Amino acid sequence: MPKIVDHEKRRVALAQAAVQAIAEVGIDRVRVRDVARAADCTAGALPHYFEDKDAILIAALRHVHANFRSRAELRALRLPFAPVEVWLCVLPVNETQRMEWKVWLAFASRAAHDPAIADEFRQRQRQARDDTWLVLRTMQANGEFPADQDMESTAEHLASSLD
Secondary structure (H helix, E strand, O other), rough: OOOOOOOHHHHHHHHHHHHHHHHOOOOOOOOOHHHHHHOOOOOHHHHHHHOOOOHHHHHOOOHHHHHHHHHHHHHHOOOOOOOOHHHHHHOOHHHHHHHHHHHHHHHHHOOOOOOOHHHHHHHHHHHHHHHHHHHHHHHHOOOOOOOOOOOHHHHHHHHHHHH
8 A cells, every 4th residue: 555645744844854954064065965864764755845955945944934933923812912922932042943043044144145045035034024013013003112113114123133
């Protein structure tokens, strides 16, 4: 009987393995076989899920960003609203988040000279800025942030300082 594989679940596991491999050896030194080793599979399995190494790297970036967002969203939905706790869900305050930040910063560096990575990284940065704007807007609605504050530039500065 053939083995039934949940391809989306496997793709997520491979993206997580890529995050691990990038955190361990760096984005410029990571090889497909490093990702395969972290995923406990053969390098030949990866082309079934990703067309090339850049696709694996982008999947890792998306995975890290999705982790940032899901943790922050879960905390933001709990009452009372606590913006500092929302940001603590993203900042490198534990081992997992330190690993994710190591990868995020590696992508920031790689984006400076790799157009494909740069486009993807800019999209993730825009989302981070927009998410920051939402937190600030909620704070403003709760009277915790000045009503006359320029939200666009504040969100931009805050998101940039997080990087």
